[in-house]
Structure formats: structure tokens, C-alpha cells
Amino acid sequence: MNTLVVRPARVRTAGVRQQILLTAQQRLMMLMLLFMAAFLLISMRLVFFALFDTASGSGDAAAAFIPARADIVDRNGVPLARTIDGYSIRVVPSKLLNNRQYLADELVKIFPDTPREEFLARLNGPRPTYIRRRALPDQVAAVNAIGDVGFDFPREKERLYPQLSLAAQLLGFTDAEGHGVTGVEGSFDKQLTDKATRGEPLVLSIDARVQGVLESELGNAVTNLEAIGGAGIILDVHTGEVLAMTSLPTYNPNKLIAGDAAARRNAVTYNLYELGSTFKPLSIGAAIDNGVVTSMAKRYDATKPLAIAGFKIRDSHNMGRWLNVPETLIHSSNIVTAQIADQLGKEKMEALFRSLEFNKRPEIELKERAFPLWPKEWGRLSTMTTAYGHGIAVTPLHLANAYAALVNGGIWRPATVLKLGDKAPPQGHRVFKASTSARMRQLLRLIVSDGTGRQADAPGFRVGGKTGSAEKPGAGGYRRHSLVSTFAAAFPMDNPRYVILAMIDEPKGNAFSSGQRTAGYTVAPVVKKVVMRAGPMLGVFPDESRDVDVSELTPLLWKNGEGE
Incomplete structure (x- = not known):
């Protein structure tokens, strides 16, 4: 005859349950304290870097929030010139897969203002060259749709004049490297690009409305x-x-x-x-x-x-x-x-x-x-x-x-x-x-x-x-x-x-x-x-x-x- 021994269910008293809850609360509190300490440490570290760290690394990080070239605004703050991230289209001839004649024909469809012979010369050139700087997004999409790995699309800093031709001779323009050539852009080129001053816009005396x-x-x-x-x-x-x-x-x-x-x-x-x-x-x-x-x-x-x-x-x-x-x-x-x-x-x-x-x-x-x-x-x-x-x-x-x-x-x-x-x-x-x-x-x-x-x-x-x-x-x-x-x-x-x-x-x-x-x-x-x-x-x-x-x-x- 076999005897079955059944372990009776453990009965927890109210005191035991209270002890378990107390222990859980203590552990949760310790986790919260650890989290707050870590957060405080990170915050203090960030404040330290912001206020006291003058090393080049931190300077570069701060510079990321400063434009590469200062904005130009009118006397009322209306933007006349600013720098944005623009699209460029470049060709690397050694990577091209398609026939150059075909590619030239496709590029002329996208850029009818450029002769086909000029595109052929760039496609057959010995080194990478630009097809178009300051390209429009739809132009970038059209070249990308050609489907040739020899084209790439670097993002570059681009000078934008949001008021188009307004005060054009007074403002002037920049070259492909972003340096001022004529007008205000040329005369104030150093101030517009200097790290110490480019964080603030150059305020002109003109009133865009009157202009x-x-x-x-x-x-x-x-x-x-x-x-x-x-x-x-x-x-x-x-x-x-x-x-x-x-x-x-x-x-x-x-x-x-x-x-x-x-x-x-x-x-x-x-x-x-x-x-x-x-x-x-x-x-x-x-x-x-x-x-x-x-x-x-x-x-x-x-x-x-x-x-x-x-x-x-x-x-x-x-x-x-x-x-x-x-x-x-x-x-x-x-x-x-x-x-x-x-x-x-x-x-x-x-x-x-x-x-x-x-x-x-x-x-x-x-x-x-x-x-x-x-x-x-x-x-x-x-x-x-x-x-x-x-x-x-x-x-x-x-x-x-x-x-x-x-x-x-x-x-x-x-x-x-x-x-x-x-x-x-x-x-x-x-x-x-x-x-x-x-x-x-x-x-x-x-x-x-x-x-x-x-x-x-x-x-x-x-x-x-x-x-x-x-x-x-x-x-x-x-x-x-x-x-x-x-x-x-x-x-x-x-x-x-x-x-x-x-x-x-x-x-x-x-x-x-x-x-x-x-x-x-x-x-x-x-x-x-x-x-x-x-x-x-x-x-x-x-x-x-x-x-x-x-x-x-x-x-x-x-x-x-x-x-x-």
C-alpha cells in the first residue's frame, strides 16, 4: 500500500506579506536613486562641457549649430541671403556602367540649357566632375532614375537668395566655394565667414519693402x-x-x-x-x-x-x-x-x-x-x-x-x-x-x-x-x-x-x-x-x-x- 504525502499549502501571515512589500519598495527606491544619480551625473557633465571645456572637439560640436556663412537680413530682419544644405549632381566616369552616348542624351532631357557635347566631355573625363551644382530636387530624382552608379549626389552648402532678384547688385553673390564675389557678399566676406561673427546675421540698412x-x-x-x-x-x-x-x-x-x-x-x-x-x-x-x-x-x-x-x-x-x-x-x-x-x-x-x-x-x-x-x-x-x-x-x-x-x-x-x-x-x-x-x-x-x-x-x-x-x-x-x-x-x-x-x-x-x-x-x-x-x-x-x-x-x- 502506497502512502501519498501532500505538502500543505504555505500560509503567509499578514506580517510576512508586509515584509515582502517593504523589501520590494526598498529595492524600487534604490533603483530610482541610482537612476537619478546617473541622470544628475550626466547633466553635470554636459554643463561642464558647455561652460568650461574649450577643447577643439567641443568647439566643433558647438560650431555645428552656427551657419557656415552668416545670414544677411534687411533692417527689419527680412532674410535676403542665407546658407542651406543644397543638392549637387556629380559624375565619376570610372564607375559608369551605361553607354556614354545614352547618358548624354538622358542628361540633355533633364538639363536642356547645357549642350550635349559638354555632357559627353564630362562623362568621358579622367576625373570626377560636377554635372550640376545647386540642382533642384526633381533634377536629382531624374538623374537618380537613370540608374547608373557613376552618378552621386553630395549635399553641399548653398547660398540662397529668398527674395530672388531683389537688391541683387547690392547683395552680390558667392562663388562655387562659398566665397563672396561682389556686393555685400564680397565686401563683408570675412565677417560673414568668421566663426566669431557668423553666428549673428549681417543687418543691412535697406528696407526690403521700400526696395x-x-x-x-x-x-x-x-x-x-x-x-x-x-x-x-x-x-x-x-x-x-x-x-x-x-x-x-x-x-x-x-x-x-x-x-x-x-x-x-x-x-x-x-x-x-x-x-x-x-x-x-x-x-x-x-x-x-x-x-x-x-x-x-x-x-x-x-x-x-x-x-x-x-x-x-x-x-x-x-x-x-x-x-x-x-x-x-x-x-x-x-x-x-x-x-x-x-x-x-x-x-x-x-x-x-x-x-x-x-x-x-x-x-x-x-x-x-x-x-x-x-x-x-x-x-x-x-x-x-x-x-x-x-x-x-x-x-x-x-x-x-x-x-x-x-x-x-x-x-x-x-x-x-x-x-x-x-x-x-x-x-x-x-x-x-x-x-x-x-x-x-x-x-x-x-x-x-x-x-x-x-x-x-x-x-x-x-x-x-x-x-x-x-x-x-x-x-x-x-x-x-x-x-x-x-x-x-x-x-x-x-x-x-x-x-x-x-x-x-x-x-x-x-x-x-x-x-x-x-x-x-x-x-x-x-x-x-x-x-x-x-x-x-x-x-x-x-x-x-x-x-x-x-x-x-x-x-x-x-x-x-x-x-x-
Whole structure:
């Protein structure tokens, strides 16, 4: 007989169960303490590296968060240039599996802007070469779909200009290695790539909104007038900050092509022009400063051409009478301006232009700056012709700086493309007396309200300025049918804040301009439109109740008229 022995079930008392739970809690607590200690140790280690470790390894890790090239932004933080990871397409000829002729045919389908022969040369080359840098994602996908291991797609740093052609000549562009070539990119290349400074964006003085307005209105005029180009700038008269700068035709720095070479030139700082009658207010201002013009009522003979050194100085619109100074500017008389310059004299006229730095490259941070064409000899004839803008060629920026000095109280300052912010503007130097500047503000306002600049009279903005239509020099003399039409202006004239200069190169007299090519019909309307659109963006609002007091000058005007 077998006996079955059954072990009785273990009965745990309440005390035993409590002991087991307590032990489990203690073990869990120890695990939590260990986890917290490990977390604290790692955190302290990270803080130590961040604060005290200056070894190259940690520096490289930190640098990973700094762009390879600093962003460029406008004065309001709008991005104008930034560096991103872009696609490139490269071929390694030794790894190609497919027939080169077939591959060339496929590549031409994807990139029709590149000749088939050029692709064949790269496919048959001895070493790896790029098929396309800055390739679009769909282009990368199309080449990848060819299915040849000889193609690879490295990711590379790429400079992107998100506003496309906006301020293209001012911004410039970079080369394939990421170094700045022209414009701001070239001039500030070191700052944009230096580890110590590239973490912060480079803040420019321009306002992208105002830049867009200037480009839009000037571009429309250049197109409608069938002109070969144009240039424009808006400048703060008290600080020298450039709010907008454009040159036409333009280009897209995201996609450089060989035909863009001429469009890459910055006409505002690098092209030289005889800017014609826009010089007259400068000459009259110097004459007032030096006591040559003491009365606005004094009249000068403008009834016939002025004979000098075998030449005859004429007015484009002969008034056939004697003119005082306000009428001289309103009707744009070369004859009277030349007489006043003759009285001023060679030394003082030359001193004026030197004080305005017309004998130097324009002072601005850009590398693209042209040296003016200065008269070889300052004789009597040069003194008289340069007074109305002939025989001397400067950049539009030279003239914009001069007008800023003319209306801001008489102080010349260099221009800058950088936002000053809280920094004080350059001290500059005095060119005109404050009283002369006040008088010139009256005269410039009269030119717009009663003279050749009437089509620039934006209601409520108190615009003042001067037209200039200069024949372009050519072989054998000046070309009568090739004009550079310019309007140099400031607003609001009762308390000037901005200079605006617009220039159109060789406008055609067509239906758009009522058959006229001169500045009063071609460029003055551009300035009016720009002021009306951009003024409120710059904090200047129309006010019909305010204006410059010209009550002492209006009785001197015999009648309204036209001139250039």
C-alpha cells in the first residue's frame, strides 16, 4: 500500500506579506536613486562641457549649430541671403556602367540649357566632375532614375537668395566655394565667414519693402520707355543709410548665367554719368554761400546764347528774357547758371566739387566704386559747363550724397549699407551754410510746385528736387538723341528726411511719355509714385496742411514755364 504525502499549502501571515512589500519598495527606491544619480551625473557633465571645456572637439560640436556663412537680413530682419544644405549632381566616369552616348542624351532631357557635347566631355573625363551644382530636387530624382552608379549626389552648402532678384547688385553673390564675389557678399566676406561673427546675421540698412517699391516703379518706367537701363537710390539725409538701391537691368543671383555680366554691374556706385541740370542747385548753393548771389530778385541776361572760348552755351527752352535765381532753376537755364559760375570762379567751383568728394570714388562699403571723370584742366569754360553738369561725370551715389548735404543743413556724410541702429552717424563735414541749405529747400520745392519737376509733386509729401536731361557723349561730340534723364529729390522739404534719386538711361519718346524724353516727363513721375507708396513705410505721411514757406519767392516768378 502506497502512502501519498501532500505538502500543505504555505500560509503567509499578514506580517510576512508586509515584509515582502517593504523589501520590494526598498529595492524600487534604490533603483530610482541610482537612476537619478546617473541622470544628475550626466547633466553635470554636459554643463561642464558647455561652460568650461574649450577643447577643439567641443568647439566643433558647438560650431555645428552656427551657419557656415552668416545670414544677411534687411533692417527689419527680412532674410535676403542665407546658407542651406543644397543638392549637387556629380559624375565619376570610372564607375559608369551605361553607354556614354545614352547618358548624354538622358542628361540633355533633364538639363536642356547645357549642350550635349559638354555632357559627353564630362562623362568621358579622367576625373570626377560636377554635372550640376545647386540642382533642384526633381533634377536629382531624374538623374537618380537613370540608374547608373557613376552618378552621386553630395549635399553641399548653398547660398540662397529668398527674395530672388531683389537688391541683387547690392547683395552680390558667392562663388562655387562659398566665397563672396561682389556686393555685400564680397565686401563683408570675412565677417560673414568668421566663426566669431557668423553666428549673428549681417543687418543691412535697406528696407526690403521700400526696395521692392523702387524696383517696381523704376522697372515699369524703363520697360514702358524702352530704355536701356536705370538706377535709383533712397538715402537717409541725416545718417547716410541706404534704404533702397537698385540697378536695371537686373539678374537672379540664385541662377547665374553668362549673359548676366552687364546686369551684375551696380549702376548706382559703378557707372559714371554726366548728370546735367541736377548740378545746378549745387552750383547756386555755392554761389549763395560765397556771397556771389545775394539777392533772389537780381536778374541775369538769358535772351541769347552765351559765347565762351569758341563755344555757345544755350538753353534747351529759351525764355527770351532776363531771369532771376528762382526762375533760373524753375526754367533750368544753362545760360544764367554759367554766368553765376563764372562769377563764382574756378577755385571756388572746384572747391565745391572736392568738398562733395566728386574727385574720389564714392564712399560706401562696397568694392564696386567708380572713380569720377574729372576735368583735365579747370579753365573758365570747365567752370561754366560743370556748373550745369557737363564736362564732369560721377556716379548716382555721388549726386545723392550731395543732395543730402544740400537739404540736411549743409553736412556731407558718407553713405552706408549697414543699419546704424543706436550708433551715431559719422560726423561728416560742412559743405553749405545752414542758411544756404534752408534757402535751397525753398528753391527745390519751387521747382516741383512751379517748374520742370511738377510731375513729381506727390500730394501732401512736399517733394522738392531738380530735373536733369544730359546728352550722352560719343565719338565726335554729344549724341542729341541719347539722353540720361535724372530726377534728384528730397522729401518732405519742410523737414527733409530722405533723398530719392532716379535715373533712366536713354528713354525713348513714345506714347507713354507723350513723345518726350526729358526728365520732367520720364523720371519725375517715377519719383512721385515711389514717394506715395514708400513714404508711409518710412514714417512719412501726407499732410496737405504743411509745406515749405515760399511766400517771399513766389512774387519773383514772372510766369510758369518749362525747361530742362
